Amino acid sequence: MNLTVVCAGFGAFLAYMAFRFGFWGFIIGALFIAIGAFVGRAAGGRLDWRGVLDALTGRRSSS
Template sequence: MTATTTGMLVGAVLALTALAFGFWAFVFVAIAMAIGFGIGRVVEGKLDVRGLADALRGRRSS
C-alpha cells in the first residue's frame, strides 16, 4: 500500500466516522479525502509543495 493510498484511507475513515451527522459530514468526507490524498502525495515525493505554492501565487504558469 502506497503512502497516497494510506493517506486516502485515513481520510476516508475519519470522514465516514462523521458521516452520521448529516450533509455537512458529506462535505467533510470530500475535504478529508482530498487532504489525505495530498498528504500522501507529498510523503511519496510526487507533489512539489513549493511548486504548487508558486503556481497558486502566479509565479509560474506551468
C-alpha cells in the first residue's frame, strides 16, 4: 500500500474522531495511533531501544 494512502487514512480517522468525539477524541485517537506505531516498530525489530532511551534522556547528540 502506498504511504500517501496510509497517511490519508490516518488523517481521515483523526478527522472522524475530532468530529464525532470532539477535541479529546482527537487526542486519544492520535495517542493510540502513536502507541500502535511504536509497538509495530518494536515488534518488527526496527526500533533501536538504546537510541530511544538516549534521545529521551538527552544523551544523544546530532553530530
